[in-house]
Amino acid sequence: MDPTAVTPFIPRYILAPHVATPPEVARAALRLAGLGPGQRLVDLGCGDGAVAVLAAVEFEADALGVDFEPHWIEQARIAAKVAGVQDRVRFEQADALAVPLAGFDVVFLYLVEWSVQRVVRQALAQLRPGARIVSHSFAGDDPAPDRSVLVTDAEGQPRRLHLWVAGNAC
């Protein structure tokens, strides 16, 4: 079975409103997660797709972005074409909570505290040991992240990044 297969959906939960991660913060998050060439990344709630496109362009990763809003998926597909990485990046309209995660090396999140906690628990139950989840800004405390770092965005504002490594949580 294709581990990136997604099922058409009516989302039960809106996990976060749309706010984009700045590219320098996305870059720091993907570095923190140790994303490398040929690895597979999923952005759960991808918005305009910029994080997935950056993963393909700068990290040579294969990426999937999902969002329940069809206009974001249309825009994200255009962004992938413009960047010339449409062969490495796929965007699907889907419920982030329904995406099978077992085949991914890195899960990227920019949601809110309650939804990050829910998604992290769900992801850790599916990911192989050593796979990573990286979250921009928010983290629940159950499970607590393995690592949290502060980075500075282009406007000099601090941004927190959180990392969980599958197989490390109690």
Ligand SMILES: C[S@@+](CC[C@H](N)C(=O)[O-])C[C@H]1O[C@@H](n2cnc3c(N)ncnc32)[C@H](O)[C@@H]1O
């Ligand atoms: C804060 S934005 C993050 C966008 C992008 N990941 C980034 O960091 O730039 C959260 C996104 O999650 C999407 N979203 C919220 N609930 C969702 C759900 N249940 N399934 C799929 N996408 C969802 C929203 O439409 C929004 O685009």
